[in-house]
Amino acid sequence: MRSRLLIFILILAPLTMRGQQFNYSLLDFTHHRINPATIGLNNQWYASVVHREQNRGADFKIRSTAFSGAYPQLFPRRGNVRGALGIDLMNDISGLNNSFRVREAGLSYALRIVDEELQSFNLGVSLFYQNRGFDYSQITTNSQYVTNRGFDLSLASGENLIDFNQSFYRLNAGIFWQKLTLKKQKAGHFGISAFDINEARDTFYDNQSTFNPTYFLTAGLLAYGDRKIHVYPAILLVQQSGRMLYNASVETTYTMDREQSVSFKPRYLVNRELIAVFEYQKGNMVFGVSYDIPVNGSNAANFGAFEFGMKIMGDVRPKQKRRKRSGRPSAPAQTKTARKEIPEWPIKPYVPYSPPPAILKFEPNPPQLKEPLAMAEVEFDYTFYYATDRATFDPQVANELKEIISSLGKSAEYVIYIEGHTDSSGSEEYNLTLSLQRARAIADFLQREGLDESRIKVEGFGEELPVANNDDRIGRALNRRVELRLIRH
Known part of the structure; x- marks a missing residue:
């Protein structure tokens, strides 16, 4: 039993403990885990949840669930985004009998440095608190076996199990630039971020080891766009524990109408895996699924993974400043004029354009309909x-x-x-x-x-x-x- 636990720890440690930053395949649902400056890019709040099932071998699986949300901070009356506050929660279970657990909670804040109508530049920071360790409650030994009854977890295991457990803080930062088209579609983006810049101590081994920072670089540019189809290639470079990971993707979005769109976002991790991502948006809801397909047999970290996610979002309106009441009596309320209806048929005939005078004449009422x-x-x-x-x-x-x-x-x-x-x-x-x-x-x-x-x-x-x-x-x-x-x- 002891030798089995020791082998399990030695296999698990290089795969999970030295690679601090874990990323999901549904990047648009967990973009804050790549760059904290990506929150607050518009005046919308959002909340998302992602669940991942990953296979690392016959008896080794990973189940990970992440929840995130963000709320923008607006300037009063103007409605411009000043910044945004985000929250992140993650629960990760892996190993034999789900014995290794990672729990994480964090806060993020992004500050808008450049605020223009079609482009923005954000500076973001985040602080995560993480606890990781082994849970032996589901591990059984021969000492807990009762004849004709099976294993009794209330009995002592008879093993002197070492308590591998640690908690630490993670400090992260990033910058992110984004440009939009006149139709508010992505025209281009560029971002750089670093995670674990505080280099927390790794007490699983000794007090001399520290976690190495993870660096991200992401960029993309609109390749084609019309009223229905948008093609957006992008790259993501990750430098982690001395290794460089190269990601390339092509996002293709088909807009069905003002409320619905579907996206196919395949991504290739060079010499590692091919990730197929599908997303469907209807109104303020987004649903996504992904599947990781290994393309290199030497990649022992992933034998296939499935993710599904859901995201809800909504607009945030600027707060109106209340006017101070004076001692003078208030003016009588004015009745609102009826809203003008848009005439559908017919409209006044088209006149070829010529340079207009200072004020154009406007006829608010179209001619009467001769047909229904x-x-x-x-x-x-x-x-x-x-x-x-x-x-x-x-x-x-x-x-x-x-x-x-x-x-x-x-x-x-x-x-x-x-x-x-x-x-x-x-x-x-x-x-x-x-x-x-x-x-x-x-x-x-x-x-x-x-x-x-x-x-x-x-x-x-x-x-x-x-x-x-x-x-x-x-x-x-x-x-x-x-x-x-x-x-x-």
């Missing part, structure tokens, strides 16, 4: 986003418009309804002018590409019909848009 609304059927709906105070669109939008024209062909049963919107940054008159400019710029492009102007209808609404809160930066970005609808009539 039920005959108008919206087939497709597209949304294009704009930078502040801009009416021009980028080449990516032009490519998407060409695809729309190609799909329409010469069919006269479709009419294009183009609707411009702005945020509330400027005056009402200026925003109305800008929204018309945005809509007419799209219409001009479609006409230059050969689409008959009689099939194009335009309208500008200024700031009247927001889809998000104009009090924060993200909401204003969502409101600066042009909506294009293909209507069958």
